[in-house]
Amino acid sequence: MNEIQAPKGVSEYYPPRSKNFEFIRETLISAARLSGYELMELPVFEETELFKRGVGESTDVVSKEMYTFEDRGGRSITLRPEGTAGVMRSVIQYNLDKGTLPVKVWYSGPFFRAERPQAGRYRQFYQLGIEAIGLPSPELDVEVIAVADRAFKKLGLSYRLDITSLGDSASRSAHRKDLVDFISKLDLDEATQKRAAINPLRLFDDKREEIISQMAKAPLLLDYLSMESAKSFSKVQELLGNLEIAFTVNPRMVRGLDYYTGTTFEFVSDKLGAQSGIGGGGRYDGLMAELGGSDISGIGFGLGIDRILLACEAEGLLPGENDSNSLDLFLISLGEENKDYVVKLLNDLRNAGISADMAYGDRALKGSMKAADKSGAKFAVVIGDGEISSGICALKDMKSGQSKEVRLSALAQEFAI
């Protein structure tokens, strides 16, 4: 009999580590809320066409990493490989782009890419993303980056911020012409030539020495920025400086999704393996229009919750077992006949807002106390014949070991603060 296993390459979180996952996710979400971003809860599957048009058919993500299938109505459906396209689709569908701008939303949930699993790379992974849609203001570029920065600082996570600008379409086409020309004179193997043909910028982040040295003198997009793009980009840098957010301008940074324009950025942790990007994003000028909405710009990021968790663990930043959300009280019943009483008491305490649990099963007192200890509860109470007939129990402080007598009927009040 074969045991059924999780599908290959998915990331799963179960106790006790799930607590850490939850903690990271909550911290990231709080940072988004703090800056006025509101929830967008979206489907995990969309029409395949959305990603082909939105993300771009030439990208690896779309051309070879999507989970695509036909539904029962013969429609081509794809499990979302990223979040921005779905947000745009929804904004357009419900006419949010016709209302007050910018539209500021956050989303969180699972994403899917059919890649070969690796450290920090999963087929189902989790992201927290935000989007500020509708205005091309550099102030928004900075706000978006600041949301991530604030979250990382709250976690105590050290990271590096790389930024660059991809400029507007005129900047890019002028640069591309020169870059393709430059690359055509290089000595490259067939696979690399193929990659260059799909997206010449790719060669900038090749890890091989021979490519890096050949690309050393390649024309940089930053040198081709239009007046307007250059002005906006320097404003972004100035503001980041004012907010004391450290960054490095990296003109060789490459992003994998086609829709990026203008300011783009990447958050990197050096505590991770080869998959060191813990988040990234940028501006997208043409995306809304491409998907049939107003011709307005937007900017956003996606943060990899799995990788941030890994990085935090590597830095030893986790809350640990101790801590806040442990139980207030743990009840132990002595004798089978007193169980019903304890079950009722437990339920009453919970109704009163006290986090409590009890020893289930038929264990000896020693075992039950052990269970109380494991639960992390702050207090424990043993309830047997004596307690029920006298109405008085010993409330034991698990940390100090001290007990004090309390009326059973007044237990709830002991925790009311």
Place this chain on the structure above:
RNA sequence: GUGGGCGUAGCUCAGCUGGUAGAGCACUCGGUUGUGGUCCGAGAUGUCGCGGGUUCGAGCCCCGUCGUUCACCCCA
């Protein structure tokens, strides 16, 4: 899609030149008629990932397969 490492108890792992499986932790019970954490004692636990091959004999060698992991590629 390509390449390397690894699959043995719930977990982390040991297992000699092939001779029929172990440790620590965790778990259960007891030492303490109704009070946990430390200590002491006892106990339970394995299709040695799966399939095939070589051999008198395979956890160990060979082939395949699945899983996992790391890297390329790509990205969160």
